[in-house]
Amino acid sequence: MQLPGISLLWLSCIISVAQAANKIEVDLRTLTSEAYAGRGSGHADINKSARYIYSRFVETGIDVYYQSFRFRHGFGKLAYGHNVVATLPCNVTPCSAALVISAHYDHLGSKGTRYYPGANDNxxxxxxxxDIARQLMTQVRHREIIFVATDAEEKGLYGAHFFAATLDPERVALNINLDMLAVNSRNRLYVLASKQASAYTKDIAQAFNKEIRAQVFTSTTRMSRRLDTPRVDWLRASDHYAFHKVGIPFTYFGVGTDPLHHTYKDQFDKVDIPKLTQVSAHINAFISALSVSAAP
Known part of the structure; x- marks a missing residue:
């Protein structure tokens, strides 16, 4: 039986979305499982979570490496962290300034016989x-795209600070930080953009639709008022702050507050996988639009 071209395209899109959802589900279930014990940080050895993320980048065909570092935490105690860094090179000239996509993989670890799954966070x-790395692998890229899964965010953004210090701000157009993307019944993401990144607000809005909306702020004060979080400094709330400190523009994507944040109940089964897959597609649409552009 022959199908019209549009039907084949539609079928291909459905299959692609289903495959993405399946991989997202597998990865989320794995990283939140008891075997990963809450993804605690601070150990000298590269932990199971970092190794899993490394293997997923390898399977995608992206060059990847570990970036280990040391930091002092608590009462001056020496601790260790291990970022996972993967790079997609620019594949079409002219090559413009790079994009850095960040997401911290560490969480709170375990306490006694219980562990913190950290499904939403992070x-x-x-x-x-x-998932975005998989999608961008086959696309035209006028930019180098760097992915960094940071460690020790929960202890003080240590992995992000260490990584950001290795970058030349003049060669990075934007940091896109992803932290807590499991949208709830409101189907809304909140985006904080630095003033240097305010030009991207229209691109972000265009990448989303009525099903999953993105509300963009260029002021931490306005974001706090909208979310009714007067005690939260959204500029310093996640890894984007480390990039901001070295002069790199940023956009931070997240759901804002979550009643399950830093509790044992932040579990795999609380995440809506189809919605998370949609979120991934929308953020990828934003990144793809920047990637195909030869603009500085």
């Missing part, structure tokens, strides 16, 4: 980042 951001 396994959701990590699995979306990996």
């Amino acid at each position: 396994a959701s951001g990590v699995v979306v980042m990996i």
Whole structure:
């Protein structure tokens, strides 16, 4: 039986979305499982979570490496962290300034016989980042795209600070930080953009639709008022702050507050996989639009 071209295209899109959802589900289920014990940080050895993320980038065909570092935490105790860094090169000239996509993979670890799964915070951001890497692998890219799964965010953004210090701000157009992307019944993401990144607000709006909306702020004060979080400094709330500190423009994507944040109940089964897949597709649409552009 022959099908019209449009039907074949429609069928191909459905299959592609289903495959993406399946991989997102597998990654999220794995990273939040008991075997990963809450993805705690601070150990000298590269942990199971970092190795899993590394393997997923390898399967995608992207060059990847570990970036290990040391930091002092608590009462000056020496601790260790391990970022996972993957790079997609620019494949069409002229090559413009790079994009850096970040998502922290560490969480709170375990306490006694219980562990903190950290499904929304921030396994959701990590699995979306990996999914975006898969999608961008076959696309035209006028920019180098760097993916960094950071460690020790929960202890003080240590992995992001270490990584950002290795970058030349003049060669990076934008940091896109993903932290807590499991949208709730409101179907809304909140985006904080630095003033240097305010030109991207229209691109972000165009990448989303009526099903999943993105509300963009260029002021932490306005974002706090909208979310009714007067005690939260959204500029310093996640890894984007490390990039901001070295002069790199940023956009931070997240759901804002979550009643399950930093509790044992932030579990895999609380995440709506189809919605998370949509979120990934929308953020990828934004990144793809920047990637195909030869603009500085």
